[in-house]
Structures are given as C-alpha cells and as structure tokens.
Amino acid sequence: MSDRVYIFDTTLRDGEQVPGCQLNTEEKVVIAQELEKLGVDVIEAGFPISSPGDFKSVIAISKAVSEPTITALSRAVEKDIDRAGEALKYAKRGRIHTGIGTSDQHIFTKLKSDREKVIERAVAAVKYAKKYVEDVEFYAEDAGRTDNEYLARVLEAVVAAGATVLNIPDTTGFCLPEEYGQKIRYIAENVKDVHKAVISTHCHNDLGLAVANSIAAVQNGARQIECTINGIGERAGNTSLEEVVMIMKKKANARGYTNINTQYLYPTSQLVSQLMNMPVQANKAVVGRNAFAHSSGIHQDGVIKNRENYEIIDPLEVGVDKSSIILTARSGRAALNYNLNSIGVDLSKEELDIAYERFLVMADELKVVQDEDLKRLVESLSLNKVS
Numbered sequence: 271m272s273d274r275v276y277i278f279d280t281t282l283r284d285g286e287q288v289p290g291c292q293l294n295t296e297e298k299v300v301i302a303q304e305l306e307k308l309g310v311d312v313i314e315a316g317f318p319i320s321s322p323g324d325f326k327s328v329i330a331i332s333k334a335v336s337e338p339t340i341t342a343l344s345r346a347v348e349k350d351i352d353r354a355g356e357a358l359k360y361a362k363r364g365r366i367h368t369g370i371g372t373s374d375q376h377i378f379t380k381l382k383s384d385r386e387k388v389i390e391r392a393v394a395a396v397k398y399a400k401k402y403v404e405d406v407e408f409y410a411e412d413a414g415r416t417d418n419e420y421l422a423r424v425l426e427a428v429v430a431a432g433a434t435v436l437n438i439p440d441t442t443g444f445c446l447p448e449e450y451g452q453k454i455r456y457i458a459e460n461v462k463d464v465h466k467a468v469i470s471t472h473c474h475n476d477l478g479l480a481v482a483n484s485i486a487a488v489q490n491g492a493r494q495i496e497c498t499i500n501g502i503g504e505r506a507g508n509t510s511l512e513e514v515v516m517i518m519k520k521k522a523n524a525r526g527y528t529n530i531n532t533q534y535l536y537p538t539s540q541l542v543s544q545l546m547n548m549p550v551q552a553n554k555a556v557v558g559r560n561a562f563a564h565s566s567g568i569h570q571d572g573v574i575k576n577r578e579n580y581e582i583i584d585p586l587e588v589g590v591d592k593s594s595i596i597l598t599a600r601s602g603r604a605a606l607n608y609n610l611n612s613i614g615v616d617l618s619k620e621e622l623d624i625a626y627e628r629f630l631v632m633a634d635e636l637k638v639v640q641d642e643d644l645k646r647l648v649e650s651l652s653l654n655k656v657s
C-alpha cells in the first residue's frame with residue numbers, strides 16, 4: 271500500500287548554496303510562488319542568521335505564500351533559533367529546522383565535543399525552538415555516517431523534547447540505497463514514540479545516489495523527502511524533486527505518492543534555471559532538453575508508431591509540449607517524413623527517396639538538421655512543396 275509522502279523543497283536554502291547562484295529576495299519570492307503552484311508541502315525559505323538578506327527573504331516568502339509550511343534553518347544555537355523564530359513571524363504555518371552533527375566525525379573533529387553533550391544540545395535546541403513554533407524539525411547532520419544505535423538515542427531524546435519531524439541527512443552522500451533504507455527502517459522500528467514524528471530523508475548526490483537513497487528511505491518508512499528543483503545544491507547537489515516525484519508516480523512499488531501538480535515540473539525547472547543562471551544538463555531525467563528527444567533511426571521509427579515504445583512518461587504530464595524527433599545522420603526515412611509533415615510538406619515515396627539522399631549529405635555536414643534546413647532542402651528539390 272502507498273502512503274502520502276510530503277515534499278520538502280529546499281531549492282531556496284540548500285539549493286541556493288551553489289556557488290554563483292545566489293538569488294535576491296524578489297527572485298526567491300517568484301520561485302516560492304511557483305513552488306506553491308507546483309504543490310510542494312514545505313518550502314525551506316532560508317537560513318535567517320546567515321545574512322540580513324536571507325532573514326528578509328524568509329519574511330517576504332512567509333507573507334507571499336500561504337499553502338505550504340515555511341521552514342527556516344538554524345544550528346542548535348539559541349541566537350540562530352531566535353533569528354529563525356523572528357523571521358517566521360508572518361508564516362501561516364511556520365517550522366523551525368534545527369539540528370547538530372551526530373556522526374563521530376562531526377562530533378569529535380568539527381564540534382570538538384562528545385556524544386552525551388551533543389544529545390544535550392539537541393534536546394535544548396528543540397525545546398528552545400518550541401517557544402516560537404509548535405512544528406520543530408530536528409536534523410541529525412551526517413546521519414548517513416552516524417552509528418545507528420547512537421542515532422536512535424539522539425532521536426528518542428528529541429522526540430521526547432517535542433520534535434515533530436526527524437530529518438536523517440546523508441550529508442556527504444555516502445550511503446548505498448540498501449544501507450540508507452536499513453537506517454530508516456532501524457529508526458522506524460527502534461526509536462521510542464517515533465510515531466509522534468515524521469521521518470524525513472535529506473540526501474546529497476556525491477556518489478550520484480541521492481534519488482535512489484530517497485526512494486529506498488520511502489520504501490522503509492520515511493514520509494518526507496527533502497529535495498531541490500533540478501537537483502541543485504552544495505557540491506554534487508541534492509535529491510532532484512522532479513525525479514523522486516515521477517518515480518513515485520510511475521512505480522507503485524516505490525510505495526509513496528505526492529500532492530505535486532506534475533504539469534508544472536518543467537516550467538518550474540526552467541524558471542529556477544533562468545533565475546539562477548544555471549543551465550539544466552541536457553540529459554537530465556524528466557526536465558532535460560533531451561528527456562523527450564529521439565535521434566536514432568530505430569527509436570524514431572518506434573516512437574512515431576507508438577510513443578510508448580520508447581517513452582515511459584508522456585511529456586504533457588510534466589509540462590513539456592511534445593516529444594521531439596531530432597534529425598541527424600542516424601535518422602531514417604520515417605523520421606524525415608515525420609518532420610517534413612510537421613512543417614506542412616507531404617512527399618510521395620519517390621520524392622522522399624530523393625529527399626532522403628540529399629538529407630544524409632546535409633546531416634553529415636550540419637550534425638543536426640533543423641526545420642529551416644528542411645525547407646531549404648525541399649526548395650532545392652524544386653518540388654514547390656513548402657507552404
């Protein structure tokens with residue numbers, strides 16, 4: 271049976287940590303409004319203590335958006351939590367996202383502390399955040415490399431302190447899907463009163479496994495996925511929102527469904543790419559330029575006969591107008607004829623044979639033959655077919 275999975279978008283916080291992609295408040299508000307249309311459940315609007323601009327943006331987003339919960343990040347430090355609490359003053363539904371490193375790596379070499387003191391700080395931070403909001407999410411930074419038994423102790427303590435969401439970040443993108451899935455299952459089965467909180471996944475893509483790990487987490491009991499548009503984020507990025515959403519839509523055994531209006535996926539991807547001045551990789555799943563483009567003759571012929579021969583997603587489902595047939599020297603007659611028809615040219619079989627020979631020469635030269643080139647080609651045949 272599938273369960274509702276909450277989509278927590280952190281494009282404006284973790285995503286915005288991409289070097290050179292910083293946004294101003296107005297741009298952040300435009301993206302937040304698009305995310306609301308997309309149907310995300312939670313928007314992480316920023317890290318208010320980090321700069322006056324981020325503080326101002328969290329306030330502006332809280333005022334501009336009403337459906338999703340608005341979250342602000344803080345470390346387990348009172349002054350951070352105060353700033354987050356103040357910034358969320360106008361949010362209809364506000365959540366403070368606070369936490370601390372729990373792996374031995376972080377405890378000993380970053381925090382220069384010990385395991386017991388970290389539990390104390392975690393509990394104190396959650397209790398302090400409760401002064402501002404009822405909804406407090408706790409993150410166990412570097413949970414991916416944290417010993418499971420200790421992690422369960424930390425989580426049990428923060429649930430008792432009132433945490434409503436337990437975020438289990440694979441901060442360094444270190445886990446394999448099976449390991450991360452087992453970690454989530456261990457938490458779901460061993461943390462006392464875990465039912466009082468939602469288990470959340472937050473995966474980084476250092477080994478290209480962020481999406482796979484997020485889905486493994488859902489299959490093992492997580493009910494919130496933290497992700498970004500186009501998978502942008504620190505280093506190799508975060509879990510890509512569009513990919514996890516479409517996986518859950520297409521695969522019943524992913525065991526989750528979301529509230530996302532998928533026809534806004536492509537427009538949202540484009541908006542984020544333009545405002546951040548960060549191109550989307552052409553072969554990016556779901557929203558890349560080539561995600562619905564077919565260029566080899568065998569595939570083109572198959573897709574022209576029936577789209578589902580080579581596509582598991584209808585482009586309209588994600589807001590892309592149509593699949594495209596890209597004409598190259600690997601294309602066959604079926605593809606040439608298809609694109610000729612789409613510009614209003616109808617050739618007999620004999621005419622098509624002649625056109626195809628000329629087309630191959632052109633394709634070797636140009637690499638990709640566009641509609642304009644096709645018109646020139648038909649004119650050069652003196653068939654007078656171009657309308």
Ligand code: KIV
Pocket residue numbers: 284409410411412437439440441442472474
């Ligand atoms: O990757 C991470 O651990 C984070 C936390 C701050 C949630 O982004």
Ligand code: ZN
Pocket residue numbers: 284439441472474504
């Ligand atoms: Zn992160």
